[in-house]
Amino acid sequence: MKKLLTGLIAGASVLFVSSIGFSAPSDDTFVVGLPTDTKGLEPAQISSRHTANIMKHMFGTLFFISEKGTLDPNLAESYSVSDDAKEYTFVLKDGLTCHDGEALTAEDVAYTFNRVVDPELAFVGNSAGFVFPSIDFQSARADSELEVTIVMGAPNHVALGLISEVYVHCKDSYEKMSKEEAAENPIGSGAYEFVKWDKGSQIVMKKVANSAVPANFENLIWRVIPEASTRTAELIAGNVDMITNASPDQVDVIDASSTAKVQKVSGTRRMYVGFHQGEEYAVTEGGKAIQKSEVRRAIQYAVDVEAICANLLNAPCERATGLVNPNNAHPTLKPYPYNPEIAEYLLDQAGYPRDANGVRFEITLEAGQGRYLNDKNVVLAICQYLDDIGVKTTCDIMDWSSVYVPKIRKKEAGPMFFLGSGGGTWNPLYDMSDLATVESGPNYTKWDNPEWFKGWKVINNSMDPFVIRREIDRMLEVFYNEGPWLLLYFQPDFYGVSNRVKWQERRDEEVDIFDASLR
Amino acid sequence: MNNNALKKNELIDNFNNKKSSKYINFFKSLFSYKWAVVSIIWLIIIINTAIFANIISPHDPNRNNIMERVAPPLAQDKQGNIKYLIGSDGLGRDSFTRLLYGARVSLIVGFASVFVGGFIGISLGMIAGYYGKLTDDVIMRLADIQLAFPFILLAILFLVVLGEGLINLILVLGIGQWVTYARIARAQTISQKEKEYVEAAKALGESHTSIIFGSILPNILAPLIVIASFNVASVILAEASLSFLGLGVPHNIPTWGAMLAESRDHIFAKRWWLPFFPGMAILITVLAFNIIGDWLRDYLDPRLKEVE
């Protein structure tokens, strides 16, 4: 009896141990470690880069925009523009299907676009809140089986790129689902189909046989690992192939390990401190001060951006000269150097000398935390630089999503606020569209300098690239001298990549796993 | 008359003996429990640190200097003088200064929340024990309700709605502990209220309030102080956890918990000094309060049934 019992226990133990699944990914699987989960899997409601990156593997768009601005076919193979430049007609590839088998035709694309602005569904997010207003979307219609036309209210040089940010799905499947169901049960059109979403834990995808776009790995798993040290540990242990947002302080550890490396890339996100120009902020002394361009210019000299990059971001950088990414920026403007003596001199000249306590004026700098790379520390450092030249700064760091974002959206953050704005490398106008009109959503400083805004008329009414570029440069000079941004840096991105795989990072925070492969 | 005089002398003798033997017993017990002595010494050290932090600190706790961030301990400046005794943190702020100032917060939060919780808990507990019946029932039901809430959830719920801040933190942590005092206070009051001196006071026409807080309270303080000691330890740990969750005090107030939470990313980078010193500060202080609580409980042992 005892022998039997011992035998049973031994057998059970062996069974137990052998059935333990180990965590290193297999050869046909690519695992990504993310810091946060996604909100939902509704293609019309994407408000973060994380979610967009996940969705782009499940849903097709009309075209892919590469970093250089070249167009690569995704669901569409060609396009044409109407004479008044307000209508873009796309020709879809033949034989496309959605993941439930339904054929993907022009009717579905038109349905996708019109659904975004369906008042009953009331979507917010990138499509409804940024893309559609930017192109002044009017309507979408299917002209034939494979031809779909998007109608805009006015010509727009970056329309193609913006339209390509919309994720396409089929009509029948989404008509049947309620808004809540759609957020959990995505039926896609892209290279990978949805397998499951273990909330808070992982999203699993599987390659489809006949996708419009090729992909290497059979399975794609997006794991949610909120704690930075844990993410790094999983990378080094080889359980995860790639982590986004490696902490700058852990970059050296990863590089020193034999299992992974950090791929550093100079990103395209413009980081800046906004100087609020609205009248409502001209009531405090500080608020009034920063509405003078001389004061803003003085403050530019006060912050050592390069020290911030080198020390806090572990990535040497060159300070921005404007809001456009370096490859498209003004050709000759030099970044403001760090020179506190000049800053102090200019402030004296502007009429703000130091008083008996050494203070020139007081001001508040608002920021959210946890959204950008080392944001809290960067903001605290900036406040210290300002303190050092006599601008007594109250650093008000608040919760990002629930307190700061609403303030920003209502354009009520200020008088100074720290923010990052996603950019691109394929066209300077994309970067500049933050300030396309005074009422533009992203014009959080409520800047209204006519010298800048009159340039848009010239640009939009010209087809001559030489004229356009000249006007762009003129506008960028205005921005440099009197703009509403304390110029900082372009946020670097750190991707920790396992030595098991080969993966090419992009500068614009987009993550493409399609071409990743085993080493 | 003679008998009375004898009795009186006896009583006085007994009283004197009791008094001196009380003190002797106290110190005998203390010194036999050597760790308690060490703990009390530590307590004295950090109380003084907290009080004199701004005098003994070499730097400003909030002044950051990113060029000199994460300097290791005993880092020197260009003249060869030691600039950062135990190193600098991720923003170049002097860890030693922040450690000293952190003692302030830990102690203030610790003692203040115990005061708040103790005040509420002892009052309610004594009232429940003294009046009994309905009052007792109501108060004990309140206690049950409170206990149903895992402490941190209560803290989270109220801090999220009310926002962060030192006062809010003290209030939340204080209200979270009242039940621990209430239960003991109630049990002790119940056993005390049958005693002679209470009868005597009642006979003399003293008001209930003065009986409860004047006569009974001093006699039941002992076990309550034991609880208080353990609770200070718990509160210091709780502050660390709340800082980790981002619900602690605002960023311009240095606390040990926040220092520990900020050191998370650096542990991997082998900057051991960043988690080590605040971690040790928390560890030793919490340990000290636990040891003192233990010793006090043993010292008062015969008079207690169960105290945890």
Next chain:
Amino acid sequence: MFIYILRRLPQTILVIFGVTLITFIALQIGGDPTYLFVSERASAEEIELTRIKLGFDRPLYIQYFSYLFNIMRLDFGDSLYYRQPAMDVILETLPATIELTLFAMFIAIFGAIPFGIFAAIKRGTWIDGALMAVAMLGQSIPSFWLGIMSIIYLSLPISWLPISGHVPFLMPIFQGNFIEGIKNFPTTCLYLILPGFAVAFYSLSRNARLIRSSMLEVLSQDYVRTARAKGLSEYAVVINHAMRNAWLPVVTIIGLEFGFMLSGVVVVEVIFAWPGLGRLVFDSISHRDIPLVQASVVVIALIVIILNLIVDLVYAKLDPRIKLS
């Protein structure tokens, strides 16, 4: 026994009422709660509409009873962040936390027993001192620090020890998929080891000290001396006689323990990427997703209350003296 349950029931119900009242007050305490339920972009009209839709324009007592009624149907409204019923989100994450907490309680009780008993038997020796020192330390370390340390210094070097993540066991079982659940069980246990210890260590230390002192008390009792006099070995004495009574104090505090452990669970779930209710609470705090925070808190409180009731009943069964009180 049955009468005891009957007597305890109204008490329990009262406590449940109290819990809901407290969460209701918490919501109202910051002013007009409508702002907690609308997304960031809401216009003034939208806010007004939401206020009416959610009933915040009604008198407070009506609001409370309506809220209570909803809770009884387990309707907590919709999560702002996930845009689905809060209860659904909670039910998805609850099994993972139950796994973690049960495992931690298991360790905290059954791990502490040998610890405490051994220390009691070896009382006065250096073994006792060492064990108690470790226990004291265990009550003085913040659990998140313990968690991060164990990841870096234990799970990284030990390759078979997982670092983070979760393999579901209870969830498939609840969904009726027994085969998958059983298949996953060993892996789930492996993943439970480190986070379970991180959660349990504080309680384990405390229980060990409790068991030790309760053991010491029992060991000095008459019937034990009699057993010793009869010539029984120390171990026989301990196991046969002393243990039966010694672990009663532990049972008393199990209910409290569960509630207390949940404090550690929130932090540990974040560090070990454990997709449970604690992490959900943490995330919903960051997002200021008040409906979800509130729902989570009420659900957890309800679980603790019910657990306490069960524990009390078990205790009553074990200790006949209680039944009659």
